[in-house]
Amino acid sequence: MRVKSRISSVNLFFLLVQTMIGVGLLSLPHQTHDAAGSDGWISILISGFFIQLIVLLIWLLCRNFPNLTLFDFSKVILGETSGTILNFLYIIYLLTVICYIFIIYVDTLKRWILPETPAWILFLIAFVLLIYGSICNIKNLVSLFSLLFIFILFLFFITFLVYGDPYIDVRYLFPIGSSGGWNILKSTSDSMISFIGFETLLIYFAFIKQSKTISALKGVFLAVLFVTIFLTYIVILSTVMLSPEEIKTTSEPVLYILSAMEIRILSRLDLIFLSFWGLIVFTTIISYTFSASMGISKLIHIKHKFAVILSGTFVLIVSIIFYYMDITLLEKWLKHLCLIFGIIIPILLLLITIIFKREAASTYGKN
Amino acid sequence: MGKTELFLILFILPLLAGCWDERLLKNSRTVYVSGFDLNENGDYQTTSIIRDLNISESSRGEISISNELVTGKGGSIKEASMTIDQSVPGNYDPAKGRTLILGIDVAKGDIYNVMDPLYRDPRVDLNAKIAVTDNSANEIITHLSENEVEKGEYLYELIHSSEIHSEIQDITLRSIRTYLFDEGKDFMLPYLSKDEEDNEIKINGAALFHDHSFTGQFLSxxxxxxxxxxxxxxxxxxxxxxxxxxxxxxxxxxxxxxxxxxxxxxxxxxxxxxxxxxxxxxxxxxxxxxxxxxxxxxxxxxxxxxxxxxxxxxxxxxxxxxxxxxxxxxxxxxxxxxxxxxxxxxxxxxxxxxxxxxxxxxxxxxxxxx
CATH class of the missing domain: 3.30.300.210 (Nutrient germinant receptor protein C, domain 3)
Incomplete structure (x- = not known):
């Protein structure tokens, strides 16, 4: 089924930036530091470059099937049965990501600002917001996301205030490359998880006007570039502010730094940061739910509205189970899952498309 | 407004109205200054000045403030503050402490032992100042509570003005952790002592630290x-x-x-x-x-x-x-x-x-x- 609405390249930029910047932002410096030491920022830059290539491949794949989402063209490429299975797997994957975001979101809020509030309350609030935000069409999504883009700029602005701090020590970045080239390259696979969100392009490319021309790609490239720069900036900031051993025992370096900042009448900037960050995380959740629900509604032929409620309920139950069972389990899975679903499967699909010359026209042309 | 929105609003309202995390000022015993000592048995002793806020109901909610000196002992800093919590009405809340004083015995050991519980609490003011005394922290705080009107603020201002005159390094609870975890850097803290003649607390100079502990020497x-x-x-x-x-x-x-x-x-x-x-x-x-x-x-x-x-x-x-x-x-x-x-x-x-x-x-x- 061809999608009806169209969005522009600029809209795609906002969609993608909002989907990619999310829950990983806070703990990113800690994770990259574990993997690559003070060279974490290099590993982010390399990952960013790598993601640009992946995005290019996804575009090459999607341009063969204008106005078709992954859930439609998978059947064209793999045939009816295996296509449906792949769709199902993708839906499960997207829902897992939402569960992961839910858990990290609630956990962070509970540790930093709401220690007394029971976790299920926070899960319930997130659930309601998820459903409220995701019952909409792509146009609403775009207008919401472009409005909330201001808050990403706010996050930028808040972190600028840190430069008043006298303890900044640029020497923590040196010697550049001390962890060794191989270690840095290896760590890129870890930092890749902070870029997840690009795989939603498999769905969003269907909505774009003139997806065959290179201009469709412009917004996407700029989005990935923006995210790369933003994450690199956050990592460099934390590396400069905290000593190497200290980052290892600080799970949210950005919040930790901000909680010590004081500007005249304002202190505890981390609380302000967290409330803006909450909005940014919600755009990620909404974007993923929107994609997953599209898949569900196509898979079992129900309305988008009911698909959203279905996926929301699934996420609520699963995330609560995982939250009380083992918080870190999902993260471990996700590291591999995002490589498989974000990179390996799109590449395989692309190869099959090229070798067997699959085209949208072959099935839908007749209608 | 559609039915769905109305339903959602009704659904979400009871979640928000709870205010699960409210902490009323009248219920918490806010700490203004804390000091840590180590006695011979290896027990920590915490001394704090608590500011009590009494809102009287008879005279139009007039607020009166009183100060209280409390001490507690324990095998760890957290245990010591639990002992204090048991002896005061309301919650002993160390979050607002603007100044921390390390007794000489604590300072000569690994000072991170004292700091650790503070970093785990998201509500602690990481801009608090830290100082070392030439005797026990208990003595300094007892003196403050008896002789100074401003108590904790007095010490904070004392340290702050020395920082402005570049007499001591500008160190807060947050920055000291960076130094403690850095293998290639040491730091110095203000060195307090009680002047018996003037009956005043003074900053004698800057106490030199090596790794995690006080070397015993200070700079003028x-x-x-x-x-x-x-x-x-x-x-x-x-x-x-x-x-x-x-x-x-x-x-x-x-x-x-x-x-x-x-x-x-x-x-x-x-x-x-x-x-x-x-x-x-x-x-x-x-x-x-x-x-x-x-x-x-x-x-x-x-x-x-x-x-x-x-x-x-x-x-x-x-x-x-x-x-x-x-x-x-x-x-x-x-x-x-x-x-x-x-x-x-x-x-x-x-x-x-x-x-x-x-x-x-x-x-x-x-x-x-x-």
Whole structure:
């Protein structure tokens, strides 16, 4: 089924930036530091470059099937049965990501600002917001996301205030490359998880006007570039502010730094940061739910509205189970899952498309 | 408004109205200053001044404030504060403490033992100041609670004003953790003592730390100012006074306007650190005048450069004895000379470093007269 609405390249930029910047932002410096030491920022830059290539491949794949989402063209490429299975797997994957975001979101809020509030309350609030935000069409999504883009700029602005701090020590970045080239390259696979969100392009490319021309790609490239720069900036900031051993025992370096900042009448900037960050995380959740629900509604032929409620309920139950069972389990899975679903499967699909010359026209042309 | 929205709003309202995390000011016992001591048995003793807020219901909600001195003992800092919590009505809430005092026994051990529970609590004010005393923290706080009206604020202002005059390093609860975890950097904390004659608490200088513990030695305010100049972290005011010989006219006071430092590290038998410090100063007190003559200025510059170089020499000898790398030379080596660092790294790396300071003073201004 061809999608009806169209969005522009600029809209795609906002969609993608909002989907990619999310829950990983806070703990990113800690994770990259574990993997690559003070060279974490290099590993982010390399990952960013790598993601640009992946995005290019996804575009090459999607341009063969204008106005078709992954859930439609998978059947064209793999045939009816295996296509449906792949769709199902993708839906499960997207829902897992939402569960992961839910858990990290609630956990962070509970540790930093709401220690007394029971976790299920926070899960319930997130659930309601998820459903409220995701019952909409792509146009609403775009207008919401472009409005909330201001808050990403706010996050930028808040972190600028840190430069008043006298303890900044640029020497923590040196010697550049001390962890060794191989270690840095290896760590890129870890930092890749902070870029997840690009795989939603498999769905969003269907909505774009003139997806065959290179201009469709412009917004996407700029989005990935923006995210790369933003994450690199956050990592460099934390590396400069905290000593190497200290980052290892600080799970949210950005919040930790901000909680010590004081500007005249304002202190505890981390609380302000967290409330803006909450909005940014919600755009990620909404974007993923929107994609997953599209898949569900196509898979079992129900309305988008009911698909959203279905996926929301699934996420609520699963995330609560995982939250009380083992918080870190999902993260471990996700590291591999995002490589498989974000990179390996799109590449395989692309190869099959090229070798067997699959085209949208072959099935839908007749209608 | 559609039915769905209405339903959602009704659904979400009871979730928000709960205010699960409210903490009323009237219920919590806010701490203004805390001190930590270690007794012979290895137990920690926490002493705090708590500010009580009493809202009387009879006289139109008038607020009266009273202070209370509380102590608690325990095997860890957390246990000690639990003991306090049991002895006060309401919640003992250490979050707002603006100043922390470390007793000498705590400071000589691993001070991170005391800090650890503070970093785990998201509500602790990470901008709190930390100080070391020459005796027990209990004594200082007892004195404060008996003699000072402002209690905790008094100590905070005392430390803060010393920081503004570049007499001690600007260290907060947050920045001290960076130093503690950094293998190539040490730090100094304000060194408090109770002056028996004046019955006052004073800052005697800056206590030198090596790794996680107090070395037992401290720098005088003038020495510490000089060291801060070498670190290029002085604040706006950095006033120094030097005694000149009779002929040159007694003494001269000057304020350092700006600093530029050149650091060269070389590995010979030991690691030689040649530091060249250029100070642009403003003369603020020099009764003999005659600063209109160029030779007078030159003379003053030469004299001051010589005196300061000698003082710096003595200062770095003192640091070397205590192995206190406040200057952060270790970090400099890690960052820019990793090969040298590899040879000398270890807990006592400062033994291998020989500092050779040189100071050059330039008189740039002399106030509104010459």
């Amino acid at each position: 305010p003038a020495e510490s100012t000089l060291l801060l100049l070498f670190m290029e972290t002085q604040s706006k005011k950095a006033l120094l006074t030097e005694q000149l010989d009779k002929k040159a006219g007694g003494s001269v006071s000057y304020n350092v306007k700006s600093v530029s430092r050149k650091l060269r590290l070389e590995k010979e038998e030991k690691v030689h650190a040649d530091i060249m410090l250029q100070l642009d100063v403003e003369i603020v007190d020099y009764p003999p005048d005659h600063l209109d003559k160029q030779e007078m200025i030159n003379f003053l510059e030469n004299r001051l450069s010589k005196i300061l170089t000698e003082k710096a020499d003595a200062l770095f000898k003192k640091l070397a004895v205590n192995q206190s790398d406040v200057l952060g030379l270790g970090r400099e080596l890690i960052a820019f000379h990793p090969s040298i660092w590899k040879e000398i790294k270890g807990e006592n790396y400062y033994e291998h470093i020989l500092v050779n300071p040189k100071v050059k003073v330039n008189v740039r201004s002399s106030g509104i007269i010459l």
